[in-house]
Amino acid sequence: MGNDLKLVLASASPRRRELLDRLGLAPDLILAADLDESPRPGEAPLALAARLAADKARAVQGLLPEGFGPAYILAADTVVACGNRILPKAETEAEARRCLALLSGRRHMVATGLALIRPDGELRGRTGTSTVTFKRLSADEVEWYIASGDWRGKAGGYAIQGRAEALVRALSGSHSNVVGLPLFETWQLLNGNGFCLTARP
Numbered sequence: 001m002g003n004d005l006k007l008v009l010a011s012a013s014p015r016r017r018e019l020l021d022r023l024g025l026a027p028d029l030i031l032a033a034d035l036d037e038s039p040r041p042g043e044a045p046l047a048l049a050a051r052l053a054a055d056k057a058r059a060v061q062g063l064l065p066e067g068f069g070p071a072y073i074l075a076a077d078t079v080v081a082c083g084n085r086i087l088p089k090a091e092t093e094a095e096a097r098r099c100l101a102l103l104s105g106r107r108h109m110v111a112t113g114l115a116l117i118r119p120d121g122e123l124r125g126r127t128g129t130s131t132v133t134f135k136r137l138s139a140d141e142v143e144w145y146i147a148s149g150d151w152r153g154k155a156g157g158y159a160i161q162g163r164a165e166a167l168v169r170a171l172s173g174s175h176s177n178v179v180g181l182p183l184f185e186t187w188q189l190l191n192g193n194g195f196c197l198t199a200r201p
């Protein structure tokens, strides 16, 4: 069931498209919603990632062109948290520096919430988590990293798929989850809801 149904990727992130591509999946449509991603007071990182993924999927559901027909809509949201503290998506150098200062020499958690709206309108979710440990960063390492610009628009102010991996002492859990789309959970979510990946070679 579902092999000929369309897939919509509710994301503006090229990384998410590339990660789907690793599964041999090219979305029929890519549409992104512009949402306020601020955490609610006291909202836990996993709950935030799950809520924002669901919000993105629902928002894109409302943007589908008329007559598009039944489809699966997949959305994701990545949250970086150091203890209970949720780090921002770094948009300025100052923000990236604050993130790096917090992450230096410590372990932190990366959660990616996934949301899938099925053709019958039901919404299902899963969340991937990983633990990342940065080495203690020297001032030169911080400057070297800031100069890369890799941090821009990234949750927690770094991108493990770029030069930041040289500063990561350890990663436990999934690498793709940190980049923004946990492949194991994506596989489980799609296949568990009738979108049969093995029938789309």
Ligand SMILES: Cc1cn([C@H]2C[C@H](O)[C@@H](COP(=O)(O)OP(=O)(O)OP(=O)(O)O)O2)c(=O)[nH]c1=O
Pocket (backbone or CB within 6 Å): 010, 011, 012, 013, 015, 016, 032, 033, 037, 056, 076, 077, 078, 079, 080, 089, 110, 153, 154, 155, 156, 158, 159, 160, 161, 178, 179, 180
């Ligand atoms: C920690 C980390 C985050 N990121 C990225 C993944 C996400 O794209 C981004 C977190 O922001 P998100 O809000 O999850 O995603 P986005 O705004 O880029 O895209 P969209 O909402 O349209 O799907 O940070 C990396 O690419 N590498 C990393 O190592």
